[in-house]
Amino acid sequence: MNKKNIITILLALLTSTGLAQTKTATVTGYSPALKDGTLVLAGTGTIGSVVDTVKAGHFAYTLPVEELTESFLCLMGEGCPNMSITIYLKPDLAVKVTGNDCLYPLWKVESPLPEQRTEARITEHCRDVLTEYMQKVLANKPWAELEPVEIKLAKKQMDILPALPMDAATIGKLLNASRIVKNIKDFPHMEQLKKIEKFVADRAPKGFEGQLAEIHSYVYPPRVLQVGDEAEDAELVDMQGQKHHLFEAFANGKYVLLDFWGIGCGPCMMSEPEMKEAYEKMKDKLEIVGINHNKISEWQEHEFSKRIVWTNWNNAMQDISRKYCDMGAIPYYILISPDKRIVWKDMGYIPGLFMGMADVLNGVKHKQDNSANFSLLIQKVDANASSTTVSFRYYGHKDYWFRIVKESYLEANGKKYMLTAADGIKLDEDNFSQVKATESTDEFLSNLCYTDFTLTFEPFDTIPTTFNFKEGDVEHAFVIRNVSLE
Structure with missing residues (x-):
């Protein structure tokens, strides 16, 4: 056998081995109401991408999964609300999603997974409020009209949670309900939320410690640092997995700008060209610390993360954001003086800011x-x-x-x-x-x-x-x- 044939066989073996190690799950969907060309976005964790376009009401896609995984599906097209539906996946699983309209968060999800059955019970219990919320989203109503419906939805979800199995779907919905406390001043159902948080924490199986800790931090939030306060240190991780302390950024006696961002956040990525241009002008006066919220593996592998030219760290547990940010929204910026005093903070990117x-x-x-x-x-x-x-x-x-x-x-x-x-x-x-x-x-x-x-x-x-x-x-x-x- 000649050398060329040996190399060809080795490459074939390597390729087939790689394919064998890639486990996937498949999702198919159909609704006669969907318009041709409607974009299908899907993903796991916090990262998604366009995986298909609707043709004759049908779409299909596969996602890589190694274990039980929470994924999301979002449809972008005429009549589709800007929302998502949660679909639980496992390797080699085939899931079917069907409906008769464009309100896909209410569609039927055919799956053998118990977590999906829990998800379906929550959806059915909240059907009327979800419908009201989607109608307002489709009508482009302002946040002032969406907020009371979002509060109503959180309340209705909390009402049913104690009657459900303590699984990923139940804990995920409690996490979603607790997150809105960060963004809604004087949340009216705090006492109920505190009771359910304790109820779930006492009964949750092993493996959910991270989610439970995050829920607890929203229900019993630490004091958020304000302008004029002295900055506090925090532990972060770099792209190589090495641990760092926030105060390392102050070593050269410069101002430090904290940039809280996430993959999939449009304004976060829109700000990067201007931030980079201004950073070149401020290098002698300013250090930027990008603080990413995604899972470490997602952040390490993403192309946007790899091109960041300033300090690029991750805080997947979000300990630092709960300490510094008044709202759970990104991008969020905080400017700290060389003597470690917070001098400015704001949410959202405004062109010209940097x-x-x-x-x-x-x-x-x-x-x-x-x-x-x-x-x-x-x-x-x-x-x-x-x-x-x-x-x-x-x-x-x-x-x-x-x-x-x-x-x-x-x-x-x-x-x-x-x-x-x-x-x-x-x-x-x-x-x-x-x-x-x-x-x-x-x-x-x-x-x-x-x-x-x-x-x-x-x-x-x-x-x-x-x-x-x-x-x-x-x-x-x-x-x-x-x-x-x-």
Whole structure:
């Protein structure tokens, strides 16, 4: 036998061995109401991808599974709500999902797994509330209308949990119910949640210790660190599995930006080009610590994780996020000073945020605390006996408007100094930035722009050491605190 044939056989053996080790489960689905071309997204853990498109109402896909695994299915198309359905899988299992409409979270799931039967009992018990919630989602109702229905759904799920087997489905639903406590102020059913948490913890089988610990942390949350507080250390893991401490990032005496993110989070990934551009400008002043929420194996294998150029760590147990983040949503950003004091925190990515941060940290003339967001910053202040003129810069996407209201004022000496004039923008109207902020050819970055404008206020009675700028007293107003005049 020649050398070429030996290599061919060896490669064939290696290939067949690899295939034999890959265990999968299959899901097929059908509904006559689904439109052709509807996207089928599925995955396990927190990572999903498009696995099929609907044709004549049918779809099918396979997922790799090594043991009992919780997976999700999401359909994106006309009439489909932006939600998911939980499907439990095991190796070599075939599951069938069917319905007569597009409300797939209510469809029948044919599976021999007891966990799926538990899931079906919960779904049936909550059918009326789930339907109400999906109708509001399809109608694009605001969060103010979705929130009470989400609370109602959590309550209904909790009502049935004590009567169910203590399995993955029961514990998973309790985890979902407990997570909303992080995002809903004054959750009205806390006492019931505490009782069920104890009931489940006392009866849960082995293997669910991580989920139970997470549930407990939501039911009995630690105090969340706020602006002005001293930062606390935490243990994290790098891409090679080595343990690190958060305070290692402060070794060079820089500011530290914590970037809480997750795979599959669109805004998290959208922010990366601007963050990278600004990071190059701030390297001497700032260290970024990316803190990923996914399972360590998912995070290590994902292409986005591998291209991160700053400190890239994981906290799958989310101990640090429960300590630092007011809401269980990502992206979440926290800026910490070199002396380990929290100086700013916010949820969500706003285009222009990091360009403004770069200007502030690189030393605009007047020191300032941008406690609303860094998209708006103060460049110059001229305070005299007749008026106080403040020069601003606003960073944003060229297609995103910003607005400054006439009720804006400066706060100092225990009183308000009201806005009297504006130059460069129109007050109480939509303004769009047009001057390019970067030379980048990246499609998104090339649309980042800025606007320079000035606002004139009543004169200070006495020139203060510092003052605050407030865009009125409405919720979500721009606020810049402790603007130094020294």
